[in-house]
Amino acid sequence: MLLNFDRLGGWKWMLLGITGLTAAFLILPIVFIAALSFGSSQWLIFPPPGWTLKWYAMFFADPRWLEAAGTSFYIAAIVTVLSVLIGLVASFGLVRGRFIGKEGLRALFLTPMILPVVVLAVALYAFFLRIGLNGTVTGFVIAHLVVALPFSILSITNALEGFDKSIEDAAVLCGASPLEAKLRITLPSISHGLFSAAVFSFLTSWDEVVLAIFMASPTLQTLPVKIWATLRQDLTPVIAAASTLLIVITIALMLLVALLRKGLKS
Amino acid sequence: MALLTEQEKIAAVGSIRPIRSRNFALTVPALLLLVVFFILPVVSLLLRSVMEPEPGLQNYQALLGSTTYLKIFLNTFSVSALVTAVTLAIGFPVAWALAIMPKRWASIVFAVLLLSMWTNLLTRTYAWMVLLQRTGIINKTLMGLGLISEPLPLVNNLVGVTIGMTYIMLPFIILPLYGVIRKIDPAILQAAALCGATRWQALSRILIPLAAPGMVSGALMVFVMSLGYFVTPALLGGTANMMLAELIAQFVQSLVNWGMGGAAALVLLVVTLALYAVQLKLFGTARMEGR
Numbered sequence A: 001m002l003l004n005f006d007r008l009g010g011w012k013w014m015l016l017g018i019t020g021l022t023a024a025f026l027i028l029p030i031v032f033i034a035a036l037s038f039g040s041s042q043w044l045i046f047p048p049p050g051w052t053l054k055w056y057a058m059f060f061a062d063p064r065w066l067e068a069a070g071t072s073f074y075i076a077a078i079v080t081v082l083s084v085l086i087g088l089v090a091s092f093g094l095v096r097g098r099f100i101g102k103e104g105l106r107a108l109f110l111t112p113m114i115l116p117v118v119v120l121a122v123a124l125y126a127f128f129l130r131i132g133l134n135g136t137v138t139g140f141v142i143a144h145l146v147v148a149l150p151f152s153i154l155s156i157t158n159a160l161e162g163f164d165k166s167i168e169d170a171a172v173l174c175g176a177s178p179l180e181a182k183l184r185i186t187l188p189s190i191s192h193g194l195f196s197a198a199v200f201s202f203l204t205s206w207d208e209v210v211l212a213i214f215m216a217s218p219t220l221q222t223l224p225v226k227i228w229a230t231l232r233q234d235l236t237p238v239i240a241a242a243s244t245l246l247i248v249i250t251i252a253l254m255l256l257v258a259l260l261r262k263g264l265k266s
Numbered sequence B: 001m002a003l004l005t006e007q008e009k010i011a012a013v014g015s016i017r018p019i020r021s022r023n024f025a026l027t028v029p030a031l032l033l034l035v036v037f038f039i040l041p042v043v044s045l046l047l048r049s050v051m052e053p054e055p056g057l058q059n060y061q062a063l064l065g066s067t068t069y070l071k072i073f074l075n076t077f078s079v080s081a082l083v084t085a086v087t088l089a090i091g092f093p094v095a096w097a098l099a100i101m102p103k104r105w106a107s108i109v110f111a112v113l114l115l116s117m118w119t120n121l122l123t124r125t126y127a128w129m130v131l132l133q134r135t136g137i138i139n140k141t142l143m144g145l146g147l148i149s150e151p152l153p154l155v156n157n158l159v160g161v162t163i164g165m166t167y168i169m170l171p172f173i174i175l176p177l178y179g180v181i182r183k184i185d186p187a188i189l190q191a192a193a194l195c196g197a198t199r200w201q202a203l204s205r206i207l208i209p210l211a212a213p214g215m216v217s218g219a220l221m222v223f224v225m226s227l228g229y230f231v232t233p234a235l236l237g238g239t240a241n242m243m244l245a246e247l248i249a250q251f252v253q254s255l256v257n258w259g260m261g262g263a264a265a266l267v268l269l270v271v272t273l274a275l276y277a278v279q280l281k282l283f284g285t286a287r288m289e290g291r
Helices: A010-036 A054-061 A063-096 A102-114 A117-131 A137-161 A165-173 A178-189 A191-207 A210-215 A223-233 A237-265 B005-014 B024-051 B058-065 B067-100 B103-118 B121-132 B137-144 B158-182 B186-194 B199-227 B231-236 B244-253 B258-283
Strands: none
Touching: A010 A237, A010 B067, A010 B103, A010 B121, A010 B158, A054 A063, A054 A237, A063 A102, A063 A137, A063 A191, A063 A223, A063 B024, A102 A137, A102 B024, A117 A137, A117 A210, A117 B024, A117 B244, A117 B258, A137 A191, A137 A210, A137 B024, A165 A178, A178 A191, A191 A237, A210 A223, A223 A237, A223 B121, A237 B103, A237 B121, B024 B058, B024 B258, B058 B067, B058 B258, B067 B103, B067 B158, B067 B199, B067 B244, B103 B158, B121 B137, B121 B158, B121 B231, B158 B199, B158 B231, B186 B199, B199 B258, B231 B244, B244 B258
């Protein structure tokens, strides 16, 4: 009755109504910002009096915006590579290893996910003040790696646990070296785990704000820091333009993931 | 299972001591990263709360003895509780609908949920700053309809924080609840109907109790994430309703008071870990993220 859509009666429309409104609540602000980024009103009046591309022109004309976007991409790319590599090696240890405290170690590896980021940000900021890593790419990479690694370990251990090790053993029995078997049999089989580890690591670093606010210096800032600093002054439509570009990148990544999932299934 | 397991078992039983550390070395790089750049910095921050400016508990006395700070704690808890209640009230019917509606419609709603979750946090917060401002579309619409004559103050106060946080937390409660409701056997509700239960009875005595574990676990997750949230309260909230994460940042950045910053961080950590322990004890899993 209550779990049968066709027999819900009047309640069906109530549930659909709430769901529709919630979906609208979730999607409209994003659509709204994308629309306003093309609006000519400096004060973000909606509906805008006219349409323009000038906020995009301002975004691309300001070297600080482009520099911040470049820095974000550079840092996120390094974080992605390191996070997948360290995560892959650690996942092999966690899934295949036998040692005392393995489950505790696995839980420990996931703790950066659950602790409030602001605590880590303040703690790392203090530590980096002492060793001079604030405002450096290395500092950013380390800070983002700490929060990206749990996602990587989670995705790769999941994939590795779903992989039947006897296939790898069979390759070894057929004369492959253990390393060769891992590289040519195991890695391709868990590639979906590696891929989602890479996507999550990249997005974690690319979108990260709190750590970045503390690590940033006047000469080195990521895109979220630049947006944050601009937001604290005024709500200029240039942020709407930058946001829309970010939304486009997000949708592209989502489609890529969906396409790859479909490709894997078929 | 693996081909070698039997051999390994024999080897392990054959030797007096089991092999202690097979493959442990592989986890060392990750472990080193976490120890040096996560555990040590956090521990040393917490230590500063009892060492600076001089050894003792005076930072905690100052923090817990002042009405200003107690108000911030209270505000943090009440905002988080409010956001949790609102997300649960909206999230339950949505998760329920998602579990039973035709697949094609549900996949559209899922796409919306994912798009919202994946959109940059600052973008989402910025959108609400624009929507809720005095000259924003919400105030304009309400004034146009003649419902209000003066623009309502919707940002830099509790209303702004609650809307912004609810917006961000909704997917975190809908997705796990959807998983729980989907696993409920529809036959149980059919049986209730056959036994003469009304819709309300079936809802309150069967569906809600069966979904309760998911509701509690999702609510705990949203509550804990809200407690430590920094960005959205800082941008949509006002100075009058500061939250704990902002207080920690302020102690460190503007006041350069590491002792007090460490003490406030410890309070946040203890509460967070205690609630996770509850979650772990009740459900055996704790998988979530905080920003």
